[in-house]
Amino acid sequence: MSPNECRQFYIDGRWVDPVGPVRVIETINPATEEPSGRVHLGSAADVDRAVAAARAAFESYSQTTPAERRALLERVLAGYHARLDDVATAISTEMGAPVTLARGPQAQVGLGHLSAMIEVLQRFEFEVPHGQHRIAYEPVGVCALITPWNWPINQVAAKVVPALAAGCTMVLKPSEFAPFSATIWAEVLHAAGVPKGVFNLVHGDGPGVGAPLASHPDVDMVSFTGSTRAGREVARAAATTIKRVHQELGGKSPNLLLEDADLEQAVTAGVLHVVNNSGQSCNAPTRMLVPAAKLDEVERIARKVADAVVVGDPSDAGTKVGPVVSKIQFERVQDYIKRGLDEGASLVAGGPGRPEGLSRGYYVRPTVFSNVHNDMTVAREEIFGPVLCLLPYTSEEEAVRIANDTPYGLAAYVWGRDAARLRAVAGRLRAGQVVLNGARADMHAPFGGFKQSGNGREWGEHGLRDFLEVKALVGA
Numbered sequence: 001m002s003p004n005e006c007r008q009f010y011i012d013g014r015w016v017d018p019v020g021p022v023r024v025i026e027t028i029n030p031a032t033e034e035p036s037g038r039v040h041l042g043s044a045a046d047v048d049r050a051v052a053a054a055r056a057a058f059e060s061y062s063q064t065t066p067a068e069r070r071a072l073l074e075r076v077l078a079g080y081h082a083r084l085d086d087v088a089t090a091i092s093t094e095m096g097a098p099v100t101l102a103r104g105p106q107a108q109v110g111l112g113h114l115s116a117m118i119e120v121l122q123r124f125e126f127e128v129p130h131g132q133h134r135i136a137y138e139p140v141g142v143c144a145l146i147t148p149w150n151w152p153i154n155q156v157a158a159k160v161v162p163a164l165a166a167g168c169t170m171v172l173k174p175s176e177f178a179p180f181s182a183t184i185w186a187e188v189l190h191a192a193g194v195p196k197g198v199f200n201l202v203h204g205d206g207p208g209v210g211a212p213l214a215s216h217p218d219v220d221m222v223s224f225t226g227s228t229r230a231g232r233e234v235a236r237a238a239a240t241t242i243k244r245v246h247q248e249l250g251g252k253s254p255n256l257l258l259e260d261a262d263l264e265q266a267v268t269a270g271v272l273h274v275v276n277n278s279g280q281s282c283n284a285p286t287r288m289l290v291p292a293a294k295l296d297e298v299e300r301i302a303r304k305v306a307d308a309v310v311v312g313d314p315s316d317a318g319t320k321v322g323p324v325v326s327k328i329q330f331e332r333v334q335d336y337i338k339r340g341l342d343e344g345a346s347l348v349a350g351g352p353g354r355p356e357g358l359s360r361g362y363y364v365r366p367t368v369f370s371n372v373h374n375d376m377t378v379a380r381e382e383i384f385g386p387v388l389c390l391l392p393y394t395s396e397e398e399a400v401r402i403a404n405d406t407p408y409g410l411a412a413y414v415w416g417r418d419a420a421r422l423r424a425v426a427g428r429l430r431a432g433q434v435v436l437n438g439a440r441a442d443m444h445a446p447f448g449g450f451k452q453s454g455n456g457r458e459w460g461e462h463g464l465r466d467f468l469e470v471k472a473l474v475g476a
Contacts, residue, residue: 004027004036004037004038004093004180005037005038006037006038006039006040006179006180006183006203007038007040008040009042009046009050009200009201009202009203010183010186010190010199010200010201011046011049011050011053011200011201011202012049012050012053012057012196012197012200013053013194013195013197014196016049018040018041018042018043018046019042019043019046019049020043020045022040022041023040023041023043023208024038024039024040024041025038025039025041025176026038027039027094027176027177027179027180028326028327029093029094029096030095030096030322030323030324030325030326030330030361030362031313031314031315031322031323031361031362032360032361033327033360033361033362036093037093037094037179037180039176039179039203040203041176041203041204041205041208041209042202042203042204042208042209043204043208043209043212044208044209044212046202046209047171047202047209047212047213047216048216050171050200050201050202051142051144051171051200051213051218051219052218053196053197053200054142054143054169054170054171054197054198054200055142055169055218057169057195057196057197057198058139058141058142058168058169060195061167061168061169061197061198062139062141062167062168062169063167064167066121066124066165069121069164069165069167070118070121070122070165072164072193072194073114073117073118073121073161073164073165074118075192075193076114076164076188076189076192076194077111077114077115077118078192079188079189079191079192080110080111080114080188081111083184083187083188084103084107084108084111085103086184087107087110087153087181087184087185088102088103088106088107089102090180090181090183090184091106091107091152091153091178091181092314092315092322093180094149094152094177094178094180094181095149095150095152095177095178095280095325096278096314096322096323096324096325096361096362097277097314097322098314098319098320098321098322099315099317099319100317100319100320101276101277101322106151106153106154106277107153109151109153109154109157110153110154110156110157110185112443113154113157113158113161113443113459114157114161115443116443116444116459116460117161117165117460117463117464119444120165120444120460120461121165121464124461124464126138126468127473130472132475133472133473133474133475133476134472134476135470135471135472135473136470136471136472136473137465137469137470137471138167138468138469138471139166139167139168139468139469140166140168140220140221140244140467140468141168141169141219141220141221141469142168142169142170142171142218142220142221143159143163143168143169143170143171143219143220143221143222143223143467144170144171144173144213144214144216144219144221144222144223145159145163145170145171145172145173145223146173146210146222146223146224146225146226146234147159147172147173147174147175147182147225147226148175148178148225148226149175149177149178149325150277150280150281150282150325150384151277151281152174152175152178152181152182153181153185155225155248156172156174156181156182156185157185158225158447158458158459158463159172159223159225159458160172160185160189161463162458162463162464162466162467163223163467164194164198164199165464165467166464166467166468168221168467169197169198169199170198170199171200171201171202171213171219172186172199172200172201172202173201173202173203173204173209173210173213174201174203176203176204176205177325177326179203182201182203183201186199186201206230206233210234211233211237214233214234214237214238215237215238215240215241216241217241219241219243220243220244221244221245221246221467222234222238222243222244222245222246223246223247223456223466223467224245224246224247224248225247225248225249225282226249227382228249228250228407228408228452228453228454231247231249231454234247235247245455246454246455246456246466247454247455247456248282248410248447248448248449248453248454248456248458249282249408249410249449249452249453249454250282250382250408250410250452250453251282251283251284251382251408251409251410251411251449251453252286252287252379252380252381252382252406252407252408253283253284253285253286253287253408253410253411253412253413253431254285254287254289254402254403254404254406254412254413254429254431255270255285255286255287255288255289255413255414255415256289256399256400256403256412256413256414256415256425256429257270257288257289257291257294257298257415257416258291258396258399258414258415258416258418258421258422258425259291259294259396259416260417260418261415261416261417262415262417263294263297263298263301264301265415265438266415266437266438267288267298267301267302267305268301269438270285270302270388270413271301271302271305271306271309271366271368271388272305273285274366274386274387274388275306275309275320275321275366275386275388276320278321278322278323278324278364278385279324279333279364279383279385279386279387280324280325280329280384280385282382282410282453283410283411283433283447285411285412285413286382286383286388286389287372287374287389287391287402287403287406288302288388288389288390288391289391289392289393289399289402289403290390290391290392290393291392291393291394292392292393292394295370295371295390295392298390299348299370299390302348302349302368302370302388302390303348303349303368306348306349306350306366306367306368306388307349307366309321309366311358311363311364311365311366312357312358312363321366321386322363323361323362323364324362324363324364324384324385325362326362327362329362329384329385330362330363330364332383332384332385333364333383333384333385333386333387334352334364336378336381336383336387337350337351337364337367337385337387338352339377339378340369340372340377340378340387340389343376343377343378344371344376345369345370345371345372345376345378345389346369346370346371347367347368347369347370348368348370348390349365349366349367349368350364350365350366350367350368350386350387351365351367352365353365364385364386364387365386366386367385367386367387367388368387368388368389368390369387369388369389369390370389370390371390371392372389372391373391374391374402374405376389379391380406382408396425399425400425403429404428404429404430406451407451407452408449408451408452408453409430409431409432409449409450409451409452409453410432410433410448410449410450410453410454411431411432411433411434411435411449412426412429412431412433412434412435413434413435413436413438414426414429414434414435414436414437415436415437415438416437422436422437423436430450430451431449431450431453432446432447432448432449432450432453432457433445433446433447433448443459443460444459444460444461445459445460446458446459446460446462446463447459448462
Protein backbone atom coordinates (compact mmCIF):
# COMPACT_ATOMS: atom_id res chain seq x y z
CA MET A 1 0.00 0.00 0.00
CA SER A 2 1.32 3.47 -0.86
CA PRO A 3 2.40 5.35 2.29
CA ASN A 4 0.16 8.27 1.28
CA GLU A 5 -2.76 6.29 -0.11
CA CYS A 6 -5.21 4.79 2.39
CA ARG A 7 -7.55 2.78 0.20
CA GLN A 8 -8.29 -0.11 2.55
CA PHE A 9 -9.28 -0.80 6.12
CA TYR A 10 -7.75 -3.30 8.53
CA ILE A 11 -10.53 -5.67 9.64
CA ASP A 12 -10.32 -9.17 11.10
CA GLY A 13 -6.59 -9.46 10.56
CA ARG A 14 -6.39 -8.35 6.92
CA TRP A 15 -6.61 -5.33 4.66
CA VAL A 16 -10.02 -5.10 2.97
CA ASP A 17 -11.77 -2.78 0.55
CA PRO A 18 -14.60 -0.56 1.81
CA VAL A 19 -18.15 -1.87 1.57
CA GLY A 20 -20.35 -0.14 -0.99
CA PRO A 21 -19.80 3.25 -2.66
CA VAL A 22 -16.48 4.87 -1.80
CA ARG A 23 -16.00 8.46 -0.75
CA VAL A 24 -12.47 9.71 -1.32
CA ILE A 25 -10.89 12.85 0.11
CA GLU A 26 -7.52 14.37 -0.60
CA THR A 27 -5.23 15.11 2.30
CA ILE A 28 -3.44 18.45 2.08
CA ASN A 29 0.13 19.08 3.15
CA PRO A 30 -0.34 22.17 5.35
CA ALA A 31 3.17 23.41 4.60
CA THR A 32 2.58 23.61 0.85
CA GLU A 33 -1.22 23.66 0.52
CA GLU A 34 -0.78 20.91 -2.08
CA PRO A 35 -2.37 17.44 -2.07
CA SER A 36 -0.27 14.93 -0.14
CA GLY A 37 -2.39 11.80 -0.51
CA ARG A 38 -5.82 10.29 -0.57
CA VAL A 39 -7.94 8.43 1.94
CA HIS A 40 -11.05 6.34 1.34
CA LEU A 41 -13.76 7.00 3.90
CA GLY A 42 -15.83 4.23 5.42
CA SER A 43 -19.50 3.96 6.29
CA ALA A 44 -21.82 2.32 8.80
CA ALA A 45 -21.50 -0.93 6.83
CA ASP A 46 -17.73 -0.93 7.38
CA VAL A 47 -18.29 -0.21 11.06
CA ASP A 48 -20.67 -3.18 11.30
CA ARG A 49 -18.07 -5.47 9.76
CA ALA A 50 -15.28 -4.23 12.05
CA VAL A 51 -17.39 -4.42 15.21
CA ALA A 52 -18.50 -7.95 14.30
CA ALA A 53 -14.84 -8.98 13.96
CA ALA A 54 -14.00 -7.41 17.33
CA ARG A 55 -17.00 -9.07 18.99
CA ALA A 56 -16.04 -12.48 17.63
CA ALA A 57 -12.44 -12.07 18.80
CA PHE A 58 -13.34 -10.93 22.30
CA GLU A 59 -14.27 -14.37 23.62
CA SER A 60 -10.79 -15.77 23.12
CA TYR A 61 -8.64 -12.65 23.54
CA SER A 62 -10.31 -11.70 26.82
CA GLN A 63 -9.12 -15.03 28.24
CA THR A 64 -5.45 -14.52 27.44
CA THR A 65 -3.10 -14.15 30.38
CA PRO A 66 -1.38 -10.91 31.38
CA ALA A 67 1.92 -12.56 30.48
CA GLU A 68 0.67 -13.30 26.98
CA ARG A 69 -0.54 -9.75 26.52
CA ARG A 70 2.73 -8.36 27.87
CA ALA A 71 4.66 -10.48 25.36
CA LEU A 72 2.42 -9.15 22.60
CA LEU A 73 3.14 -5.54 23.62
CA GLU A 74 6.86 -6.31 23.65
CA ARG A 75 6.61 -7.47 20.04
CA VAL A 76 4.63 -4.35 19.14
CA LEU A 77 7.30 -2.21 20.83
CA ALA A 78 10.07 -3.82 18.78
CA GLY A 79 8.10 -3.48 15.56
CA TYR A 80 7.16 0.13 16.24
CA HIS A 81 10.76 1.01 17.02
CA ALA A 82 11.77 -0.35 13.61
CA ARG A 83 9.18 1.90 11.90
CA LEU A 84 9.96 5.13 13.76
CA ASP A 85 11.31 6.93 10.70
CA ASP A 86 8.24 5.97 8.67
CA VAL A 87 5.95 7.21 11.43
CA ALA A 88 7.82 10.51 11.73
CA THR A 89 7.66 11.10 7.98
CA ALA A 90 3.93 10.39 7.95
CA ILE A 91 3.25 12.77 10.84
CA SER A 92 5.28 15.56 9.27
CA THR A 93 3.44 15.10 5.97
CA GLU A 94 -0.07 14.87 7.33
CA MET A 95 0.02 17.66 9.92
CA GLY A 96 3.09 19.74 9.09
CA ALA A 97 5.09 18.92 12.22
CA PRO A 98 8.75 20.01 11.98
CA VAL A 99 11.06 17.04 11.48
CA THR A 100 12.64 17.53 14.90
CA LEU A 101 9.21 17.39 16.55
CA ALA A 102 7.99 14.52 14.35
CA ARG A 103 11.10 12.39 14.97
CA GLY A 104 11.16 13.40 18.61
CA PRO A 105 8.07 13.63 20.84
CA GLN A 106 5.46 12.98 18.15
CA ALA A 107 6.85 9.57 17.16
CA GLN A 108 8.76 8.71 20.34
CA VAL A 109 5.65 8.96 22.51
CA GLY A 110 4.46 5.66 21.03
CA LEU A 111 7.52 3.99 22.54
CA GLY A 112 6.73 5.67 25.85
CA HIS A 113 3.17 4.36 26.04
CA LEU A 114 4.22 0.83 25.09
CA SER A 115 7.15 0.71 27.53
CA ALA A 116 5.08 2.12 30.39
CA MET A 117 2.26 -0.39 29.86
CA ILE A 118 4.69 -3.30 29.71
CA GLU A 119 5.96 -2.16 33.12
CA VAL A 120 2.39 -1.88 34.43
CA LEU A 121 1.55 -5.42 33.32
CA GLN A 122 4.55 -6.75 35.20
CA ARG A 123 3.02 -5.70 38.52
CA PHE A 124 -0.72 -5.20 38.02
CA GLU A 125 -2.93 -7.79 39.74
CA PHE A 126 -6.12 -8.63 37.84
CA GLU A 127 -7.56 -10.45 40.86
CA VAL A 128 -7.00 -9.45 44.48
CA PRO A 129 -8.35 -10.58 47.86
CA HIS A 130 -10.83 -8.27 49.56
CA GLY A 131 -11.79 -9.44 53.02
CA GLN A 132 -13.50 -12.80 52.64
CA HIS A 133 -14.09 -12.17 48.94
CA ARG A 134 -12.08 -11.41 45.83
CA ILE A 135 -12.15 -8.54 43.34
CA ALA A 136 -11.52 -9.32 39.67
CA TYR A 137 -10.63 -6.76 37.01
CA GLU A 138 -11.87 -7.90 33.62
CA PRO A 139 -11.79 -6.35 30.11
CA VAL A 140 -14.72 -4.04 29.42
CA GLY A 141 -15.37 -5.60 25.99
CA VAL A 142 -15.44 -4.20 22.46
CA CYS A 143 -14.09 -0.64 22.41
CA ALA A 144 -14.58 2.13 19.86
CA LEU A 145 -11.48 4.34 19.78
CA ILE A 146 -11.85 7.74 18.09
CA THR A 147 -8.73 9.88 17.84
CA PRO A 148 -7.78 13.37 16.53
CA TRP A 149 -4.98 14.64 14.34
CA ASN A 150 -2.92 16.88 16.61
CA TRP A 151 -0.81 14.21 18.37
CA PRO A 152 -1.85 11.29 16.18
CA ILE A 153 0.32 8.48 17.54
CA ASN A 154 0.09 9.69 21.12
CA GLN A 155 -3.67 9.48 21.12
CA VAL A 156 -3.81 6.22 19.18
CA ALA A 157 -1.28 4.58 21.51
CA ALA A 158 -2.91 6.01 24.65
CA LYS A 159 -6.06 4.05 23.75
CA VAL A 160 -4.91 0.98 21.82
CA VAL A 161 -2.11 0.02 24.21
CA PRO A 162 -4.20 -0.15 27.42
CA ALA A 163 -7.06 -1.80 25.52
CA LEU A 164 -4.70 -4.56 24.36
CA ALA A 165 -3.22 -4.83 27.86
CA ALA A 166 -6.66 -5.18 29.42
CA GLY A 167 -7.80 -7.93 27.06
CA CYS A 168 -10.26 -5.79 25.09
CA THR A 169 -10.89 -5.88 21.37
CA MET A 170 -11.35 -2.68 19.43
CA VAL A 171 -12.16 -0.62 16.35
CA LEU A 172 -10.02 2.46 15.78
CA LYS A 173 -11.22 5.47 13.79
CA PRO A 174 -8.26 7.81 13.41
CA SER A 175 -8.70 11.34 12.15
CA GLU A 176 -9.21 11.58 8.42
CA PHE A 177 -6.62 14.39 8.54
CA ALA A 178 -3.97 12.06 9.99
CA PRO A 179 -4.56 8.68 8.35
CA PHE A 180 -1.03 7.74 7.33
CA SER A 181 0.58 7.34 10.77
CA ALA A 182 -2.42 5.32 11.96
CA THR A 183 -2.08 3.01 8.96
CA ILE A 184 1.57 2.38 9.84
CA TRP A 185 0.47 1.65 13.42
CA ALA A 186 -1.93 -1.00 12.07
CA GLU A 187 0.87 -2.52 10.00
CA VAL A 188 3.04 -2.73 13.12
CA LEU A 189 0.31 -4.50 15.07
CA HIS A 190 -0.29 -6.95 12.23
CA ALA A 191 3.42 -7.78 11.99
CA ALA A 192 3.57 -8.26 15.78
CA GLY A 193 0.94 -10.98 15.56
CA VAL A 194 -2.07 -9.31 17.15
CA PRO A 195 -4.79 -11.98 16.81
CA LYS A 196 -7.28 -11.36 14.02
CA GLY A 197 -10.26 -9.27 15.03
CA VAL A 198 -8.60 -7.90 18.16
CA PHE A 199 -7.53 -4.66 16.49
CA ASN A 200 -9.49 -3.17 13.59
CA LEU A 201 -9.12 0.15 11.78
CA VAL A 202 -11.72 1.97 9.70
CA HIS A 203 -10.88 5.32 8.12
CA GLY A 204 -13.66 7.86 8.00
CA ASP A 205 -15.14 11.11 9.24
CA GLY A 206 -17.33 11.77 12.25
CA PRO A 207 -20.77 11.41 10.64
CA GLY A 208 -19.84 8.42 8.48
CA VAL A 209 -17.84 6.31 10.94
CA GLY A 210 -17.57 8.05 14.31
CA ALA A 211 -21.32 8.30 14.94
CA PRO A 212 -22.10 4.69 13.92
CA LEU A 213 -19.27 3.50 16.17
CA ALA A 214 -20.42 5.53 19.18
CA SER A 215 -24.01 4.32 18.86
CA HIS A 216 -23.30 0.72 17.88
CA PRO A 217 -25.15 -1.74 20.15
CA ASP A 218 -22.25 -4.22 20.13
CA VAL A 219 -19.70 -1.64 21.34
CA ASP A 220 -19.23 -1.68 25.11
CA MET A 221 -17.10 1.45 25.49
CA VAL A 222 -16.23 4.57 23.52
CA SER A 223 -12.91 6.30 24.14
CA PHE A 224 -12.85 9.67 22.38
CA THR A 225 -10.29 12.45 22.16
CA GLY A 226 -11.26 15.70 20.46
CA SER A 227 -13.15 18.93 20.95
CA THR A 228 -15.67 19.42 23.71
CA ARG A 229 -18.34 20.09 21.09
CA ALA A 230 -17.71 16.76 19.37
CA GLY A 231 -17.47 15.04 22.75
CA ARG A 232 -21.05 16.06 23.53
CA GLU A 233 -22.24 14.42 20.32
CA VAL A 234 -20.32 11.22 21.08
CA ALA A 235 -21.88 11.08 24.54
CA ARG A 236 -25.37 11.56 23.11
CA ALA A 237 -24.83 8.81 20.53
CA ALA A 238 -23.50 6.43 23.19
CA ALA A 239 -26.25 7.14 25.70
CA THR A 240 -28.89 5.05 23.96
CA THR A 241 -27.04 1.82 24.81
CA ILE A 242 -25.70 2.98 28.21
CA LYS A 243 -22.14 2.17 27.17
CA ARG A 244 -19.13 3.49 29.02
CA VAL A 245 -17.85 6.80 27.60
CA HIS A 246 -14.27 7.95 28.19
CA GLN A 247 -13.39 11.42 26.90
CA GLU A 248 -10.32 13.62 26.73
CA LEU A 249 -11.53 16.97 25.43
CA GLY A 250 -10.49 20.60 25.18
CA GLY A 251 -8.57 22.84 27.50
CA LYS A 252 -7.70 26.43 28.32
CA SER A 253 -4.97 25.72 30.82
CA PRO A 254 -3.76 28.35 33.29
CA ASN A 255 -0.05 28.89 33.89
CA LEU A 256 0.23 30.57 37.28
CA LEU A 257 3.46 32.46 37.98
CA LEU A 258 3.71 33.06 41.72
CA GLU A 259 5.46 36.13 43.12
CA ASP A 260 8.71 34.24 43.74
CA ALA A 261 8.83 32.46 40.36
CA ASP A 262 11.99 32.62 38.26
CA LEU A 263 10.44 34.73 35.50
CA GLU A 264 13.11 34.12 32.87
CA GLN A 265 12.72 30.37 33.23
CA ALA A 266 8.95 30.28 33.67
CA VAL A 267 8.03 32.70 30.87
CA THR A 268 10.48 31.16 28.42
CA ALA A 269 9.17 27.66 29.10
CA GLY A 270 5.57 28.85 28.98
CA VAL A 271 5.88 30.58 25.61
CA LEU A 272 7.72 27.65 24.04
CA HIS A 273 5.14 25.19 25.36
CA VAL A 274 2.30 27.19 23.81
CA VAL A 275 3.90 27.49 20.37
CA ASN A 276 5.13 23.88 20.33
CA ASN A 277 3.16 21.78 17.83
CA SER A 278 1.91 25.11 16.41
CA GLY A 279 -0.23 25.56 19.50
CA GLN A 280 -2.27 22.48 18.67
CA SER A 281 -2.11 20.78 22.07
CA CYS A 282 -5.14 20.48 24.32
CA ASN A 283 -3.03 20.93 27.48
CA ALA A 284 -1.11 23.99 26.24
CA PRO A 285 -0.70 26.63 29.00
CA THR A 286 -2.41 29.37 27.00
CA ARG A 287 -3.39 31.63 29.93
CA MET A 288 -0.32 32.94 31.77
CA LEU A 289 -1.33 34.49 35.09
CA VAL A 290 1.21 37.15 36.05
CA PRO A 291 1.70 39.35 39.15
CA ALA A 292 0.50 42.75 37.95
CA ALA A 293 3.63 44.51 39.24
CA LYS A 294 5.79 42.23 37.08
CA LEU A 295 3.72 42.39 33.89
CA ASP A 296 6.19 44.64 32.05
CA GLU A 297 9.06 42.25 32.72
CA VAL A 298 6.98 39.25 31.65
CA GLU A 299 6.00 41.06 28.43
CA ARG A 300 9.68 41.74 27.67
CA ILE A 301 10.66 38.10 28.11
CA ALA A 302 7.64 36.79 26.21
CA ARG A 303 8.30 39.13 23.28
CA LYS A 304 11.95 38.11 23.12
CA VAL A 305 11.13 34.39 23.14
CA ALA A 306 8.22 34.60 20.68
CA ASP A 307 10.14 36.77 18.21
CA ALA A 308 13.06 34.31 18.24
CA VAL A 309 10.96 31.26 17.35
CA VAL A 310 11.79 29.98 13.87
CA VAL A 311 8.60 29.34 11.89
CA GLY A 312 8.91 27.68 8.52
CA ASP A 313 9.44 24.60 6.38
CA PRO A 314 8.91 21.46 8.47
CA SER A 315 11.70 19.69 6.58
CA ASP A 316 14.28 22.25 7.77
CA ALA A 317 16.09 21.04 10.90
CA GLY A 318 16.18 24.60 12.22
CA THR A 319 12.41 25.02 12.18
CA LYS A 320 10.74 25.01 15.57
CA VAL A 321 7.15 25.74 14.53
CA GLY A 322 5.43 24.50 11.40
CA PRO A 323 1.98 25.31 10.00
CA VAL A 324 -1.34 24.59 11.62
CA VAL A 325 -3.08 21.55 10.18
CA SER A 326 -5.53 23.01 7.66
CA LYS A 327 -6.98 26.06 5.97
CA ILE A 328 -9.99 25.87 8.28
CA GLN A 329 -7.74 25.88 11.34
CA PHE A 330 -5.61 28.72 9.91
CA GLU A 331 -8.66 30.90 9.35
CA ARG A 332 -10.03 30.02 12.77
CA VAL A 333 -6.83 31.10 14.51
CA GLN A 334 -6.64 34.30 12.45
CA ASP A 335 -10.19 35.15 13.50
CA TYR A 336 -9.25 34.72 17.17
CA ILE A 337 -6.20 36.95 16.80
CA LYS A 338 -8.32 39.68 15.21
CA ARG A 339 -10.93 39.27 17.92
CA GLY A 340 -8.29 39.69 20.60
CA LEU A 341 -7.28 43.00 19.07
CA ASP A 342 -10.92 44.08 18.70
CA GLU A 343 -11.61 43.29 22.36
CA GLY A 344 -8.76 45.53 23.50
CA ALA A 345 -5.94 43.13 24.33
CA SER A 346 -2.43 44.57 23.94
CA LEU A 347 -0.34 42.92 21.23
CA VAL A 348 3.09 42.00 22.58
CA ALA A 349 4.31 39.79 19.71
CA GLY A 350 3.03 38.33 16.47
CA GLY A 351 -0.39 39.31 15.21
CA PRO A 352 -2.52 38.62 12.14
CA GLY A 353 -1.19 37.12 8.93
CA ARG A 354 1.63 34.77 8.05
CA PRO A 355 5.18 35.26 9.32
CA GLU A 356 7.37 37.41 7.10
CA GLY A 357 8.70 35.55 4.07
CA LEU A 358 6.04 32.84 4.05
CA SER A 359 3.42 33.37 1.36
CA ARG A 360 2.07 29.81 1.23
CA GLY A 361 1.26 27.26 3.88
CA TYR A 362 -0.95 27.58 6.94
CA TYR A 363 1.65 29.35 9.05
CA VAL A 364 0.65 31.50 12.03
CA ARG A 365 2.81 34.09 13.73
CA PRO A 366 3.55 33.16 17.37
CA THR A 367 1.31 35.68 19.09
CA VAL A 368 1.29 37.05 22.63
CA PHE A 369 -1.50 39.24 24.02
CA SER A 370 -1.21 41.16 27.29
CA ASN A 371 -3.64 42.95 29.59
CA VAL A 372 -6.14 40.23 28.84
CA HIS A 373 -9.21 39.97 31.03
CA ASN A 374 -10.62 36.54 31.71
CA ASP A 375 -13.98 37.44 30.14
CA MET A 376 -12.37 38.09 26.72
CA THR A 377 -13.02 35.53 24.01
CA VAL A 378 -9.30 34.77 23.64
CA ALA A 379 -9.18 33.88 27.34
CA ARG A 380 -12.39 31.82 27.34
CA GLU A 381 -12.22 29.70 24.18
CA GLU A 382 -9.70 27.13 23.02
CA ILE A 383 -7.87 28.68 20.06
CA PHE A 384 -5.68 25.69 19.15
CA GLY A 385 -2.98 27.87 17.68
CA PRO A 386 0.26 29.52 18.88
CA VAL A 387 -1.51 32.26 20.85
CA LEU A 388 -0.69 33.12 24.48
CA CYS A 389 -2.67 35.44 26.76
CA LEU A 390 -1.04 37.28 29.69
CA LEU A 391 -3.52 37.98 32.50
CA PRO A 392 -2.38 40.19 35.41
CA TYR A 393 -3.45 39.47 38.99
CA THR A 394 -3.00 41.35 42.27
CA SER A 395 -3.26 38.56 44.85
CA GLU A 396 -2.82 34.81 45.07
CA GLU A 397 -6.52 34.47 45.85
CA GLU A 398 -7.41 36.35 42.67
CA ALA A 399 -4.97 34.24 40.65
CA VAL A 400 -6.57 30.99 41.80
CA ARG A 401 -10.03 32.37 41.08
CA ILE A 402 -9.02 33.38 37.54
CA ALA A 403 -7.31 30.05 36.94
CA ASN A 404 -10.47 28.14 37.90
CA ASP A 405 -12.83 30.50 36.06
CA THR A 406 -13.08 28.34 32.94
CA PRO A 407 -15.38 25.56 31.73
CA TYR A 408 -12.27 23.45 31.18
CA GLY A 409 -10.02 21.59 33.60
CA LEU A 410 -7.50 19.51 31.68
CA ALA A 411 -4.19 20.84 32.95
CA ALA A 412 -2.69 23.65 35.01
CA TYR A 413 0.84 24.87 35.64
CA VAL A 414 2.39 26.61 38.66
CA TRP A 415 5.83 28.20 39.05
CA GLY A 416 7.51 29.30 42.26
CA ARG A 417 10.41 28.66 44.64
CA ASP A 418 8.50 27.70 47.80
CA ALA A 419 7.63 23.99 47.57
CA ALA A 420 4.92 24.14 50.26
CA ARG A 421 3.25 27.09 48.59
CA LEU A 422 3.41 25.39 45.19
CA ARG A 423 1.65 22.32 46.60
CA ALA A 424 -0.97 24.44 48.35
CA VAL A 425 -1.83 26.37 45.20
CA ALA A 426 -1.83 23.18 43.12
CA GLY A 427 -4.33 21.66 45.53
CA ARG A 428 -6.77 24.49 44.84
CA LEU A 429 -6.66 24.26 41.05
CA ARG A 430 -9.50 22.38 39.37
CA ALA A 431 -7.58 20.41 36.78
CA GLY A 432 -6.77 16.77 36.15
CA GLN A 433 -3.04 17.38 36.00
CA VAL A 434 -1.03 20.17 37.65
CA VAL A 435 2.59 20.56 36.55
CA LEU A 436 5.00 22.22 39.00
CA ASN A 437 7.98 24.25 37.75
CA GLY A 438 7.95 22.71 34.28
CA ALA A 439 8.39 19.10 35.38
CA ARG A 440 8.82 16.65 32.51
CA ALA A 441 5.94 14.46 31.36
CA ASP A 442 5.67 11.09 33.07
CA MET A 443 4.06 8.27 31.10
CA HIS A 444 2.85 6.73 34.37
CA ALA A 445 1.09 9.90 35.55
CA PRO A 446 -2.65 9.88 34.75
CA PHE A 447 -3.77 12.29 32.04
CA GLY A 448 -7.33 13.57 31.81
CA GLY A 449 -9.57 16.40 32.84
CA PHE A 450 -12.14 17.90 35.17
CA LYS A 451 -15.33 19.66 34.06
CA GLN A 452 -15.81 20.00 30.28
CA SER A 453 -12.31 18.68 29.60
CA GLY A 454 -13.74 15.18 29.86
CA ASN A 455 -13.79 12.17 32.13
CA GLY A 456 -11.64 9.12 32.69
CA ARG A 457 -7.86 8.95 32.64
CA GLU A 458 -5.23 7.80 30.17
CA TRP A 459 -1.55 6.79 30.51
CA GLY A 460 -0.04 4.10 32.74
CA GLU A 461 -2.01 2.09 35.27
CA HIS A 462 -4.88 4.57 35.34
CA GLY A 463 -5.24 4.18 31.58
CA LEU A 464 -5.37 0.41 31.98
CA ARG A 465 -8.02 0.61 34.71
CA ASP A 466 -10.34 2.60 32.44
CA PHE A 467 -10.55 -0.42 30.10
CA LEU A 468 -11.46 -2.79 32.94
CA GLU A 469 -14.72 -3.77 34.62
CA VAL A 470 -14.77 -4.54 38.34
CA LYS A 471 -16.30 -7.85 39.40
CA ALA A 472 -16.94 -8.91 42.99
CA LEU A 473 -16.38 -12.63 43.59
CA VAL A 474 -18.45 -13.01 46.74
CA GLY A 475 -17.49 -16.01 48.81
CA ALA A 476 -14.62 -16.97 46.50
